[in-house]
Amino acid sequence: MKMLQFAVLFALLFSSSSHAADFCVAKLKGAGSPAGYACRMPSKVTVDDFVFTGLGVAGNTTNIISAAVTPAFVQQFPGVNGLGLSMARLDLAPAGVIPMHTHPGASEILFVVQGKITAGFISSSANTVYVKTLKKGDVMVFPRGLLHFQINAAGIQAIAVVSFSDPDPGLQITDFAFFANDLSSELLEKSTFLDDAQVKKLKKVLGGTG
Amino acid sequence: MKMLQFAVLFALLFSSSSHAADFCVAKLKGAGSPAGYACRMPSKVTVDDFVFTGLGVAGNTTNIISAAVTPAFVQQFPGVNGLGLSMARLDLAPAGVIPMHTHPGASEILFVVQGKITAGFISSSANTVYVKTLKKGDVMVFPRGLLHFQINAAGIQAIAVVSFSDPDPGLQITDFAFFANDLSSELLEKSTFLDDAQVKKLKKVLGGTG
Amino acid sequence: MKMLQFAVLFALLFSSSSHAADFCVAKLKGAGSPAGYACRMPSKVTVDDFVFTGLGVAGNTTNIISAAVTPAFVQQFPGVNGLGLSMARLDLAPAGVIPMHTHPGASEILFVVQGKITAGFISSSANTVYVKTLKKGDVMVFPRGLLHFQINAAGIQAIAVVSFSDPDPGLQITDFAFFANDLSSELLEKSTFLDDAQVKKLKKVLGGTG
Amino acid sequence: MKMLQFAVLFALLFSSSSHAADFCVAKLKGAGSPAGYACRMPSKVTVDDFVFTGLGVAGNTTNIISAAVTPAFVQQFPGVNGLGLSMARLDLAPAGVIPMHTHPGASEILFVVQGKITAGFISSSANTVYVKTLKKGDVMVFPRGLLHFQINAAGIQAIAVVSFSDPDPGLQITDFAFFANDLSSELLEKSTFLDDAQVKKLKKVLGGTG
């Protein structure tokens, strides 16, 4: 069959290198680059590299925020490397809250799978608040880099699936950035106008020093 | 309060124009551009522009594919314009199938909300098939531009939420591209090697002429 | 001269439209797009569209932060539209501070023109603090989207010139986002763990309600 | 010569590393990344890395499609790595056809060097067909990701030069994706509505199993 030979030949032209137009499953251990991780050899990639099963179980919400974020970012799900998206699961117990945070490198879109969630974001220069209580099946989008939060709005467990416009969106929770490291209280208070007592109280809760 | 004045002043510096760093809610009726639709004035934007409620209800699956795609692309959900992502809901009745298709401009990530779905994609040059049966909570990613499909894999209604790496991913269903327009049977048969009887049969089903 | 005719002819081929490969000076009043503002007709553009004189004078620092940010973003300097950069001037009186903030859409690079400045940023997931006192001529870079601050580190007026990797970097000052709008104290406290007294005190200073 | 020293000095500042602003000739054997292959050391690059001679000879068209695609993609022509383009040569014998296919990551522009070619593409959501018979010197553009084909439209050998908007455009021929691998006939038939006889016939021609 001549056509068969053509197909086989064509495939051979392209199959022998570690970069392909189609995908670039991450080698997490290798050296990354500004565009993401290095690619695994396509010949060693299987369907399981494109499937992630970690979002099927609820995150553990027995913590102070009564909530859990389970990421399927490139670090957990190497198949999304270079594909311009990633995912996560949010679990919020009745009093649960995903505290104020930003994703430095991505927009987010949220779908409520179960329960009710009050979500909001704040625009930058005008400081306008966009807040809404979402019910099952509702979708909300949070523009890249802006402060936003999600709070359980009903008496039952809430679940949401969120997607991002980047395989590696980052997650900067304001409280952790302020109170969970060794940033000196003096610099923190000067740059946030928070009172010393407030700073020390939250540093204690979150393990901050300085 | 001097600081109050500073805050107000700062907001004024940025609030008077129709483009802002934060978001660009689409004016669907205006002239689009390669980067998306023109922006509505931020002062006229409300939280409802960032919320979409159309994915909360099941699509109508009483059709020949026993399935429905409900898009929340920029055309339906103008708030995602310029944000690098969008969403859709898939409903598959017991015999439902989302036929072979591509998204010309986006990768896709799928989360199974209910039921079981057999999903797969085909790589380009090597024509390798990556197929898997996914259960509730499983996630699968489909690299941009590649042929893929989803088929109900259990006897019950299946639901999935999918996200895309572009507000306007496009959707090219191969059968519709081949058989639902006026592409002449002669050109179609020459360029696909499909038999004339097959072409005519599917043109009849899908409304194609020529 | 045949070559002259060639040159004139060639210029004519390209001079009659409102978009050019070279630049796209913003029409701030027109409809923006995700990629920036619409372009003014090149024939109406003069060198003054590429020159901005507003950074030559010190900003007014007689305010509660004893500091001023004078932006040369696309809204003030339409010539940078589409060129992937912008600039600003920072003035810090002896006790001056540019409070904790992010630029949702850009990285920043700072050059100390005069005085000493203690500057720092916080990484996202690891919450690591990178802080340094910079003297005249020192340069520091702040990666896109991350929380950062600048504080006068000497007894004299400090001046810095900062550049951004986007014509429209945005500026979200955390205090203004939290306390200078109508975000309800209840939601704010739940999502930040700040005490009610602290929230109300800063809302009063910054004009917040709710 | 002071200026000479300046020139030499300046060159030295930049010549000692494997990444340069100018170009990034691919190391095909190394680890790729989402943005392309790693760069060879500029000092080892010669003009021959930027020249490709493989398109000067006709491809072998004695096959079932009576046509040949000779690619100068990054895998064959490492000099285009990172430069946002690539090329290929099409040869079509009198009955030749480049079957329905997509390039998942690039637009294509075609120039007819010799003969006549009937070319067409199909838009996504509207399924509109754009088809035209092109003569020598005509140019046609095929938007990224959309199904398209080229067929010899005269009794003589046709030649075209095509360029792509990516060094690694990919090539997914629908027939090969459907019939030249181990995708089960059951899944294929369900997802394409093709008859079993048709599927088995073409699998036989193209070497498919399952």
Added chain:
Amino acid sequence: MKMLQFAVLFALLFSSSSHAADFCVAKLKGAGSPAGYACRMPSKVTVDDFVFTGLGVAGNTTNIISAAVTPAFVQQFPGVNGLGLSMARLDLAPAGVIPMHTHPGASEILFVVQGKITAGFISSSANTVYVKTLKKGDVMVFPRGLLHFQINAAGIQAIAVVSFSDPDPGLQITDFAFFANDLSSELLEKSTFLDDAQVKKLKKVLGGTG
């Protein structure tokens, strides 16, 4: 036919707006943006918008450079708007030369259709020259923004087809930039080290003043 209804319905969902995922044929008269021109309504677009016939005829080479560049950039060929590529035809009479020039916004790839061409480019910081005489069928790539030239290398008419990695690559011919405008001889001589006599001689040829 239920499937027919589904196809028709689906098309309707997407067909009513002036921006589409698939293409964005330029409205040259409207306001451009940094990402290109505004889109014409898809419903008014025909196949002729994707076909350009202007490269089928030789450019007029009876001028001082004995050469012609016939562009199929977005200004001449609106169909390439937003598609990341464009094309041009080069005609070089026996003594023809495309003088030293850059494309500020694109890489270039050249295919020799007829004759022989000596082509070269110069790297930036190291000032290395990459020069080669190309024969019919040879391909050479010129990285974005770098100075390059093409000179007829045989006694016969040469023709090349070149493609660019942008719909609007720009073209800055150094001689025209220096000598075909009103840049004062004083500034030009200071900034190029060219002699006054040389500057005045070429200004006369190219129509420069000042």
Added chain:
Amino acid sequence: MKMLQFAVLFALLFSSSSHAADFCVAKLKGAGSPAGYACRMPSKVTVDDFVFTGLGVAGNTTNIISAAVTPAFVQQFPGVNGLGLSMARLDLAPAGVIPMHTHPGASEILFVVQGKITAGFISSSANTVYVKTLKKGDVMVFPRGLLHFQINAAGIQAIAVVSFSDPDPGLQITDFAFFANDLSSELLEKSTFLDDAQVKKLKKVLGGTG
């Protein structure tokens, strides 16, 4: 403290790999890629990787151009890798000039720190000159890839800080590209229309051969 555990846990999820959403400090010795250099392990990065002190001292202007460019590009300042910007310092003695040049991959924005500078750029197809004498505090932007120059416009030392829209903007000084390498005088004269005497004179000054 459960919240403390949550914070620590979350950090652990992300801290163990060499690519991070936040930054990608360059490993200059490793293999680069089209998107920049490989990333150093975040755990080995300190604040000093984000600080550059080389722009605090004047460059040596005792050379034939009476000027100096001190770059803080990615090769000198690895912290800017992947962040979309870089910086440089210009020193111009009273007769100093930064000769006609382009940055192949970036736009530039200039802030006059001291003295007066006459700066200009030339548009591509129309060859329009945009020139202005800038005083202390003035800002001027130079669109990517276009020829531009800076000349001291007063009797005193001038200093400017310039930023670029890329970590690796490149720098192609036309005189060096023409006269500081082994490009044959014949090809150079044919492609620039410069006289042989002029070419040989400047080759001698700049060390060119051929």
